[in-house]
Amino acid sequence: xxxxxxxxxxxxxxxxxxxxxxxxxxxxxxxxxxxxxxxxxxxxxxxxxxxxxxxxxxxxxxxxxxxxxxxxxxxxxxxxxxxxxxxxxxxxxxxxxxxxxxxxxxxxxxxxxxxxxxxxxxxxxxxxxxxxxxxxxxxxxxxxxxxxxxxxxxxxxxxxxxxxxxxxxxxxxxxxxxxxxxxxxxxxxxxxxxxxxxxxxx
Numbered sequence: 001x002x003x004x005x006x007x008x009x010x011x012x013x014x015x016x017x018x019x020x021x022x023x024x025x026x027x028x029x030x031x032x033x034x035x036x037x038x039x040x041x042x043x044x045x046x047x048x049x050x051x052x053x054x055x056x057x058x059x060x061x062x063x064x065x066x067x068x069x070x071x072x073x074x075x076x077x078x079x080x081x082x083x084x085x086x087x088x089x090x091x092x093x094x095x096x097x098x099x100x101x102x103x104x105x106x107x108x109x110x111x112x113x114x115x116x117x118x119x120x121x122x123x124x125x126x127x128x129x130x131x132x133x134x135x136x137x138x139x140x141x142x143x144x145x146x147x148x149x150x151x152x153x154x155x156x157x158x159x160x161x162x163x164x165x166x167x168x169x170x171x172x173x174x175x176x177x178x179x180x181x182x183x184x185x186x187x188x189x190x191x192x193x194x195x196x197x198x199x200x201x202x
Contacts, residue, residue, distance in 0.1 A: 021144030055107030084172030091165030
């Protein structure tokens with residue numbers, strides 16, 4: 001892999017990590033307007049976050065096994081599409097039980113990001129630059145968490161909370177499409193045992 005190709009790959013993974021953290025922050029800044037619109041309590045809205053986090057935590061290890069079997073790229077794109085579709089559905093169907101169901105679905109998608117991201121970076125980035133790649137990856141996630149509240153509140157001001165959810169979903173679809181278009185031939189680094197892994201293209 002050339003240096004420019006490696007940089008594009010790191011950028012794509014960082015963009016996916018940015019979206020994952022952006023999506024994680026989607027509900028909290030909009031609590032007051034969603035609560036008023038749906039006529040539910042803050043406790044009931046908190047159930048959605050609880051389901052999201054429990055499902056994401058419970059499925060993270062199985063997701064790691066799937067990354068090894070299916071391939072990180074396939075699962076990462078699938079996670080972006082799944083979470084974006086779930087949030088789009090929340091905005092399009094503002095019913096509380098739909099919100100709970102879709103946040104549970106989004107929790108499934110969220111379980112994929114870390115095992116997929118680290119599998120791609122650890123097998124496709126040159127050893128001497130792996131520390132920088134991991135640092136950029138972590139920064140992208142933190143930046144996503146920081147960017148979400150102000151941008152979501154801005155979207156809500158002009159388009160309502162449903163529009164804010166739609167905007168977050170569109171962002172995920174855009175990154176998924178960009179990753180789908182990345183078609184470089186694989187040249188994976190061999191591991192210590194001498195075998196090679198191609199978790200990016202899988």
